[in-house]
Amino acid sequence: MKFVFDEVYSLDQRCYDEFGLNEDILMENAAQAISREIHKKFKKGSSVFVVSGPGNNGADGVTLARILQGDFKVFLYLPLGAKSKMCQIQLKRAKNIDINIVDSIIQSDIVVDALFGSGLNKSLNDKVISIVKELNEHTSYKIACDIPTGIDTKGNPNPISFKADMTISMGAYKTPLFSDNAKDFVGIIKVADLGVSRSVYERQSDTFLLEKKDMKLPYRYQKNSNKGDFGHSLMILGEKKGACVITAKASFAFGSGLCSVYSKKAVKLPDEIMLSKQIPQKATSIAFGMGLGERYKPELLKEIVEKEETPVVLDADILKSEAVLLFLSQRTNLILTPHPKEFSLLLKICGFGEFNTKDIQKDRFTFAREFTNKYKDIVLLLKGSNTLIAQNKKVFINSFGTNTLSKGGSGDVLTGLIASMTAQGYKPLDAAIISSLAHSFAAKRYKKANYSLTPNDLIEGIKCL
Helix, strand or coil: CEEEECCCHHHHHHHHHHHCCCHHHHHHHHHHHHHHHHHHHCCCCCEEEEEECCCHHHHHHHHHHHHHECCEEEEEECCCCCCCHHHHHHHHHHHHCCCCEECCCCCCCEEEEECCCCCCCCCCCHHHHHHHHHHHHCCCEEEEECCCCCECCCCCECCCCCCCCEEEEECCEEHHHHCHHHHHHHCEEEEECCCCCHHHHCCCCCEEECCHHHCCCCCCCCCCCCHHHHCEEEEECCCCHHHHHHHHHHHHHCCCCEEEEECCCCCCCCCCCEEECCCCCCCCEEEECCCCCCCCCHHHHHHHHHCCCCCEEECHHHHHCCCHHHHHHHCCCEEECCCHHHHHHHHHHCCCCCCCHHHHHHCHHHHHHHHHHHCCCCEEEECCCCEEEEECCEEEEECCCCHHHCCCCHHHHHHHHHHHHHHCCCCHHHHHHHHHHHHHHHHHCCCCCCCCCCHHHHHHHHHCC
């Protein structure tokens, strides 16, 4: 996993104060990083249109134009002039090699957006909005320098954003790039080193970007084993049988040695799933809430809460009920898996206030941190295009989400995966991280039309990771 930062100004300042670097050196390295990507992807002689803003992000763009001049047909556009000291210095250098400065937008093979980078804290004005709209209409390959113009410090288009095919973040990964609302605008995200290795440039962070290698699948290495060695996951049946069955099938497919469904009534289940009319004493994880509905017996709730040593995954309907407070007040080894609508109701129940889904999506990181600051020992998995997994204010980002998963039942599969891993003895945080990644990669490997995925397809994909 990689560090992600809310801001990098302090990291840049450290380069100046401790390493003897200056803005000029960092700027040259930033521009060289973008230049290398352009050289990799495009033939020499391709046309490059660089639109630069008046500040230091614009200066990065001007520097890039100078570096590319000669190998590419470069057009430099400065619609807002050059105002910062470094932008003026870089513009003078560019003019010294007769850079082609234009006064309007030109169709080209590549567009580089260097208008505004990280730190945008106000809405774009009408002139910039008009520029961004026109650039977005072009068929060029689009590269954003640092952060696409229009994405604010919380990761929201304000009010619109440049739509990049690739974003090259300067120095380190930045939190706004991984908001759900930025997902359609950032494209592929890469990081530019600015004169020192990232291992030197970066400091500790409480936000982490997950990588594929963080997906430690529950492979079995012990040859002398039996089903009891791999745990017993239990699903609580509610009003809607389908959700519970999907969860159980996913849990069994992901390695749980035994899997049961609790129901006082007889119910037909897949052959591999057991029916239990009482909570098994040897259950090593419990999943509760999927398809639950609004009716449940208080004594059942009490029995689950009192199984303090057994990890519990809470999903769906239980998260919308005040009964969730009983778990939060008396249990620690809990994993909560809300989507944004469920999270808005959960926040209200837990006394954070009334927030709608749009409020949450605009500031997911803050809400996740505040919730896990209050409930420090629980694990929160906030579903989304970029799923956030949080515990004790630390946030882990799964950026591998895909719209293929936007189908009923996908969340039930995820709950089953987490229940399986906790049943097998994985810690709640590890179980949530690994299951979320497996869920995403199984969907990414799906070969048919992206609108056609079913829960059973997803479970089959889990088996083939």
